[in-house]
Amino acid sequence: MTGSSRGLGRAIALDLAKMGYDLVINYARSKSKAMEVAGEIEKLGQKALLVKANVGDVEKIKDMFAQIRAAYGRLDVLVNNAASGVLRPAMELEESHWNWTMNINSKGLLFCAQEAAKMMEENGGGKIVSLSSLGSIRYIKNYTSVGVSKAAVEALTRYLAVELAPKNIIVNAVSGGVLDTDALNHFPNQQEMLEDARKNTPAGRMMEIDDMVKTVRFLLSDDAFMIRGQTIIVDGGRSLLLN
Numbered sequence: 001m002t003g004s005s006r007g008l009g010r011a012i013a014l015d016l017a018k019m020g021y022d023l024v025i026n027y028a029r030s031k032s033k034a035m036e037v038a039g040e041i042e043k044l045g046q047k048a049l050l051v052k053a054n055v056g057d058v059e060k061i062k063d064m065f066a067q068i069r070a071a072y073g074r075l076d077v078l079v080n081n082a083a084s085g086v087l088r089p090a091m092e093l094e095e096s097h098w099n100w101t102m103n104i105n106s107k108g109l110l111f112c113a114q115e116a117a118k119m120m121e122e123n124g125g126g127k128i129v130s131l132s133s134l135g136s137i138r139y140i141k142n143y144t145s146v147g148v149s150k151a152a153v154e155a156l157t158r159y160l161a162v163e164l165a166p167k168n169i170i171v172n173a174v175s176g177g178v179l180d181t182d183a184l185n186h187f188p189n190q191q192e193m194l195e196d197a198r199k200n201t202p203a204g205r206m207m208e209i210d211d212m213v214k215t216v217r218f219l220l221s222d223d224a225f226m227i228r229g230q231t232i233i234v235d236g237g238r239s240l241l242l243n
């Protein structure tokens with residue numbers, strides 16, 4: 001479970017623990033928060049392996065999977081949730097901003113999936129679910145680098161779904177509308193985004209973390225066996241409107 005110290009990642013990790021999974025709690029900077037999540041998982045009677053690793057760095061990814069192999073010896077599920085990005089209009093993006101965002105959000109999925117698939121194959125298969133956002137297919141102000149990185153996540157999801165299918169590995173993604181997590185604090189227009197989500201979501205309320213958690217849970221269940229390479233949009237219908 002990448003990026004599980006806070007926000008949606010934390011909620012998915014706790015849900016997986018309730019389902020009986022032992023967890024890997026990956027984080028980059030928030031050690032104390034990651035330790036809290038690990039503590040909660042242990043209270044639920046499951047194991048939690050804490051791994052600090054920047055998923056934008058392939059060597060750190062390889063090292064993380066070596067730790068997972070040493071601790072558990074098997075892997076059933078990869079949830080690719082970690083995300084970061086530089087929020088600026090396209091004309092203000094510098095090369096370092098582009099590389100930072102693409103490395104963590106897009107390259108991270110490819111190399112985590114490669115390492116995960118090697119372990120899953122040894123146990124007869126597994127499931128990979130990534131988190132994406134509406135900026136992959138729609139315009140969101142200041143979101144260029146992240147939106148493009150998420151478009152790559154969704155495309156990679158389709159390629160991996162085909163190439164990993166013979167290994168019985170099921171690959172999908174969940175994309176969502178605005179959620180009130182720490183990620184929103186980085187948007188200069190945070191209040192405007194929350195206001196829009198509250199007022200203009202056809203379903204009548206803004207998204208809650210649990211709406212995403214439930215969809216991840218469904219994609220990890222046997223009921224989703226024939227869903228491959230898809231990005232399920234969970235947004236209460238917000239993206240259906242023109243504005």
Ligand SMILES: NC(=O)c1ccc[n+]([C@@H]2O[C@H](COP(=O)([O-])OP(=O)(O)OC[C@H]3O[C@@H](n4cnc5c(N)ncnc54)[C@H](OP(=O)(O)O)[C@@H]3O)[C@@H](O)[C@H]2O)c1
Nearest residue numbers: 003005006007008027028029030054055082083179181183
């Ligand atoms: N919030 C939304 O409105 C929204 C909507 C749709 C989809 N999503 C997607 O859902 C996912 C989670 O979003 P969120 O809102 O929960 O984000 P968040 O609150 O910003 O949390 C991001 C998580 O990713 C980790 N992370 C960041 N950079 C990392 C790196 N280089 N290596 C490893 N871990 C790293 C963070 O850990 P540290 O604190 O340790 O760095 C943290 O646990 C993302 O993929 C996001 O794009 C979010």
